[in-house]
Amino acid sequence: MRKGYFGAFGGRFVPELLVPPLAELEQAVDNILPDEAFEKDMDQVCREFVGRPTPLYLCRNLSADMGFDVFLKREDLAHTGAHKINNTVGQALLARHMGKSCLLAETGAGQHGVATATAAAMLGLDCIVFMGALDVQRQSINVHRMELMGARVEPVESGTRTLKDAINAALRYWIAHQSDTHYCLGSAVGPHPFPLLVRRLQSIIGRESREQMLQQTGSLPDTVVACVGGGSNAIGIFHPFIQDTGVELVGVEAGGRGGPDDHHSSTLSRGTPGVLHGTHTFLLQSIEGQILPSHSVAPGLDYPGVGPEHAFLKDSSRARYEVIHDRQALDAFNLLSRKEGIIPALESAHAVAWVSESRDHIRPGSKVLINLSGRGDKDLDIVREQMAEV
Amino acid sequence: MHYDNILTRKIQAAVESGRKALIPFVPAGFPVKDRFWDVILELDAEGADVIEIGVPFSDPVADGPVVEKASIRCLEQGVNLDWIFEGLAEYRDRIRAGLVFMGYFNPFLQYGVDRLAGSCREAGVSGLIIPDLILEEAEPYMEMLNENNLAYIPLVGLNTSLERLQAYAGLCPAFVYVVSVMGITGTKTGSMQVLGAKLRQVQDSFECPVALGFGISSKDQLESIEEHVDAVVFGSALINHLDEGRTPREFMAGW
Numbered sequence: 001m002r003k004g005y006f007g008a009f010g011g012r013f014v015p016e017l018l019v020p021p022l023a024e025l026e027q028a029v030d031n032i033l034p035d036e037a038f039e040k041d042m043d044q045v046c047r048e049f050v051g052r053p054t055p056l057y058l059c060r061n062l063s064a065d066m067g068f069d070v071f072l073k074r075e076d077l078a079h080t081g082a083h084k085i086n087n088t089v090g091q092a093l094l095a096r097h098m099g100k101s102c103l104l105a106e107t108g109a110g111q112h113g114v115a116t117a118t119a120a121a122m123l124g125l126d127c128i129v130f131m132g133a134l135d136v137q138r139q140s141i142n143v144h145r146m147e148l149m150g151a152r153v154e155p156v157e158s159g160t161r162t163l164k165d166a167i168n169a170a171l172r173y174w175i176a177h178q179s180d181t182h183y184c185l186g187s188a189v190g191p192h193p194f195p196l197l198v199r200r201l202q203s204i205i206g207r208e209s210r211e212q213m214l215q216q217t218g219s220l221p222d223t224v225v226a227c228v229g230g231g232s233n234a235i236g237i238f239h240p241f242i243q244d245t246g247v248e249l250v251g252v253e254a255g256g257r258g259g260p261d262d263h264h265s266s267t268l269s270r271g272t273p274g275v276l277h278g279t280h281t282f283l284l285q286s287i288e289g290q291i292l293p294s295h296s297v298a299p300g301l302d303y304p305g306v307g308p309e310h311a312f313l314k315d316s317s318r319a320r321y322e323v324i325h326d327r328q329a330l331d332a333f334n335l336l337s338r339k340e341g342i343i344p345a346l347e348s349a350h351a352v353a354w355v356s357e358s359r360d361h362i363r364p365g366s367k368v369l370i371n372l373s374g375r376g377d378k379d380l381d382i383v384r385e386q387m388a389e390v
Numbered sequence: 391m392h393y394d395n396i397l398t399r400k401i402q403a404a405v406e407s408g409r410k411a412l413i414p415f416v417p418a419g420f421p422v423k424d425r426f427w428d429v430i431l432e433l434d435a436e437g438a439d440v441i442e443i444g445v446p447f448s449d450p451v452a453d454g455p456v457v458e459k460a461s462i463r464c465l466e467q468g469v470n471l472d473w474i475f476e477g478l479a480e481y482r483d484r485i486r487a488g489l490v491f492m493g494y495f496n497p498f499l500q501y502g503v504d505r506l507a508g509s510c511r512e513a514g515v516s517g518l519i520i521p522d523l524i525l526e527e528a529e530p531y532m533e534m535l536n537e538n539n540l541a542y543i544p545l546v547g548l549n550t551s552l553e554r555l556q557a558y559a560g561l562c563p564a565f566v567y568v569v570s571v572m573g574i575t576g577t578k579t580g581s582m583q584v585l586g587a588k589l590r591q592v593q594d595s596f597e598c599p600v601a602l603g604f605g606i607s608s609k610d611q612l613e614s615i616e617e618h619v620d621a622v623v624f625g626s627a628l629i630n631h632l633d634e635g636r637t638p639r640e641f642m643a644g645w
Contacts, residue, residue, distance in 0.1 A: 013495055013522045015452040017547040017569060019554070158458055159449065168451050175452075176573040178549070275496045275522070276449060288470045289500030290448040 004192025006312035012191040014278045018171070021178040024098070026193045032097045033200065045089050049122060050079045052086075052204065056212035056369075061339045067364040070355060071221065072342070072372040073209045073237060082345060082374030083205060083233045084115035088184055090201035092119035095182035102126040102181040106170040108135060108163035109299030110142025111374065112186030117151035119184075127151035128181075130169040132162040139299070142378075160293055163303055167277050187230025188307035191278030195235075195307050202236025209369060210240050221369035223248040223362070227350040228321065229265060229301035231310045233373035238319060249319035251310060252354045254296030258325035263295035267306040268314050268321040281308040297326035297386060298346035300374070328353040330386055333376060345374030346382065395541050395564040396516050397488040400439040401599040401621045410612070412437060412645055413601060414638075415492060415625035417444035417460045418477075419469035421632050427481050429638050436642035438487045442519065442623065445471060445493030452521040454576035456626040460633075471501050471509070478513040490517035490543060495527075503531050507538035517541035517564055525557055532561065543567050548588050555595040565599040565621065568592055570606060576626035577605045582614045589618035609645060 004010050012022060032038050046052040054077050059070040075083040092103055103120045105127070107113030113129040120127035129146055133155040136143055143153050159165035167190075174183045188198040206224075213221055224241055226234035228251040241247045256264035264270065264284075271282040276291055284292040284304040294304040313319035324332075329346055332353035337343045344352060351370050355362070362368060376383075404411035414433050419426050433441060446461035446469055453461070474491075482489075491498075491510070498506050498520065510518075518540060520528070528542055535542050541564035546555060549572065558566065570585055571577040579585065592600055602612075603623030612619060622645070631641045 011527055012524065013527055014524065015521050015547075015569075016524055016545050016550055016554075017452075017572065019524060020549045020551070158455060159462070164449060168449055171451050172454075172574050176577070178572075275494075275499055277451070278522070283496075285496070285500070287500065289497035290465060291496075 006195070006309045007315055009279070009281050009308035009311040009315070010192060010195060011280050012278060013275045013280065014191045015175065017175045018191070021174065022191055022193070025197070028094055028098050029193050029197050029200070032094060038093065038097060041093055042090060045093065046204065050085050050089060051077060053208045053212070054078055056209060056216060059340050062336070065339070066356070066359045066362070068362050069367045071213070071367065071369045073205060073369065075205060075233065075371060075373045076342070076344065076348070076375035080115050080118050081377065082111055082115070083202060083236065084112050084186065085118065086204055086236070087186065087198050087201045087232060088112070088115040088119040089122070091182065091184040091197070092123050092125060095125065095184070096123055098182065100180055100182040102128065102177070103184045104170055104174055104177070104181050105129045105184045105186060106163065106166040107131050107186065108166065108302060110135065110139040110146070111300055111378070113151070113153070114142055114145050116184050116186070117146040117149040120151065121149040128154060128173070130154050130156050130166040130173065132160070132166050133157050134161040135163070135166070164277070164291065171277070187232040188235045188309060189230045189277060189279060189281070189305055195279065195309055198232050199235045199239055199309065202232050203239045205233065205236040205371060206238060206240035209237060213367070213369065217367065219367070220244055220247055222366040223250060223368045224371070225250045225252060225351045225355055225368060226371040227252045227298070227301060227347045227373065228268070228306060228310060229254070229303050229347065230305070231307035233371050235307055235309055237371040238313070242318060249313070250354065251319055251321040252324050252350045253321055254298055254301035254329070254350055255323040255325040256295045258327070263293050265294040265296045265301045265303060266323045267304065268310060269323050273311070276305045279308045281311045282306050297329060297382060298350060300345070300347040301350065322354050324350045324353045324357070326386070328357060330383065332356055333379070333383060342372070343376035344372055345376045346379045348373045349376070395539065397440055397490065397541055397564040398598060400488045401565055401601070404439045405599070405620050410619060411439040411599070411601070411621035412642070413440045413442060413603070413621050413623040414438050414628050415442040415444060415623060416628065417446050417457065417464045418474045419446070419464035419467050420460050420629065423467050423469065427477055429632065431481065431484060432638040433642065434485045434487045436639050438642070439621070440488040440490060441485070442490050442492045443474060445474065445491050445497055447494040447497055450494060452574055454574040454626060456576045456629050460629050471497065471506070475509050475513050478515070482514040488517070489515045490519055491515055492519040495520050495523045504534055507534050507540050510540050511538045515540070517543050519543045519545065519567060521545055525554070545569055546592060548572055548584060552591060552595070555592060559596045563598055565601050566592060566596045567601045567603055567623065569604045570602050571604050573604070575604050579605045579611060586615045586618060589615055593618050
């Protein structure tokens with residue numbers, strides 16, 4: 001396999017000016033990450049700051065209703081309320097070991113921005129977050145949270161004024177500030193080595209889950225389910241199970257409202273291969289290669305690309321990717337809240353929805369593990385609005 | 391070797407006549423579709439040696455706000471490669487300058503790189519500048535480009551190592567494009583001393599002509615580094631000029 005590639009996907013499609021900082025980061029990933037001192041640091045931060053390991057929870061009521069065991073990996077209980085923190089504390093520690101004084105991030109709805117600001121504050125690093133101007137308006141609470149923790153939030157006025165434009169802006173900023181700034185990319189996307197780095201930091205989800213399944217139930221799950229936007233929570237839980245060929249891996253993409261002309265975020269299911277943000281992967285694009293707007297009720301899934309390793313897992317049939325629409329995700333949001341007393345993030349609700357919708361096809365008595373990647377408090381406004389529409 | 395490439399010859403001819411070769415950049419369809427080819431013909435008549443036609447992309451990550459806005463305006467008018475090739479079929483005979491496409495990789499990839507190479511050859515386009523296609527990623531396409539005498543023009547910068555300069559030089563490009571700033575198009579240039587040192591290194595590494603671009607808006611900027619530069623690329627400055635309703639002739643007169 002070519003360096004930085006997952007089969008035909010991945011690579012490093014960036015301006016030449018970004019080659020040196022990416023090479024520097026690649027070296028750090030190879031040398032600093034496996035280092036004992038770094039591992040010790042990381043382990044301590046994960047336990048004492050993030051609150052790991054997160055629990056594995058067997059849903060009592062849902063399991064009884066469905067006729068098979070539904071397990072939740074409770075990433076919603078990690079600090080800041082989502083798996084995003086695993087990646088940002090790891091990259092922040094790495095940045096400090098590399099001698100960088102500033103963390104740079106893009107953010108869509110603000111979750112990754114908040115997680116980066118959190119890690120930066122903890123380690124005493126400066127933090128600058130690019131956020132689409134439209135998202136700054138829609139997610140003012142998260143802007144406030146980032147600012148409370150000392151981050152500077154830069155609204156991005158170009159293009160569609162959303163996540164993809166925030167990534168463009170962050171890459172542009174990094175070109176000019178590479179000597180003292182680490183780009184803390186928020187998902188398993190972007191040029192090599194980001195997809196690999198983010199996977200390594202998020203794989204803790206899968207490693208813990210695998211061990212907890214064995215400990216609590218004596219065997220591996222039959223199916224592992226996770227939502228996929230950029231795909232960092234999914235690759236994090238999938239990766240430690242990839243060699244376990246008996247474990248089925250299911251990624252759930254956001255189908256948006258579901259009308260034939262509606263925007264959506266089902267990149268793997270309905271997109272085509274192309275190059276965006278430094279990587280060759282599946283994209284939502286016109287036949288001429290222009291990037292199309294994406295949509296999902298879940299802000300964290302709203303991205304017109306996807307991590308290149310997911311493109312590879314789809315291509316090689318090791319994982320399959322399914323589509324859940326806004327409506328179904330909202331039903332699952334209500335279902336999990338009502339049945340289990342757990343309010344899931346709308347992103348994670350897509351994974352719950354797939355399990356609920358597939359209940360007739362899942363073998364009774366089997367074990368289904370869902371990555372509950374985040375908590376849903378952040379989504380209450382959206383949910384209230386959506387319910388009012390019905 | 392690419393030295394029979396028209397781009398190299400055009401730049402060398404300018405240098406031999408005692409001046410810098412001039413390479414204006416205009417996004418295809420700018421300022422509006424109906425006026426674009428007139429702008430190109432006027433730039434050509436006013437002494438452009440090579441013209442860069444921008445192939446617009448929705449997410450131009452190496453570009454500043456001026457080029458990005460211009461590109462999006464062009465996309466909104468429905469500009470695509472087919473439109474550009476149609477125009478070239480009509481106007482290419484009347485353009486003396488060498489022509490290159492400057493654009494991001496995805497639109498080229500979707501068009502099909504082999505098909506693109508054939509269309510360029512037919513349309514009289516002699517080179518490609520692709521800001522997000524570095525050496526390693528260009529490698530699979532080099533043979534096909536060479537077969538069609540379509541030059542891959544490398545972009546190098548202030549932070550490009552000597553090893554990488556030499557690796558790019560090994561491709562024997564028609565010319566090399568030096569990014570004058572640690573930033574995006576339209577950024578103000580920094581230290582001339584640092585730039586001069588890098589340009590000397592580029593000159594020593596490459597046999598082909600050296601073009602300088604990004605953030606170049608006036609002749610005065612070149613004063614201290616003149617001897618290391620064979621050609622100048624201007625984009626944002628020209629776009630701003632045209633956007634103010636002024637003519638290509640007035641712009642070229644400043645050079």
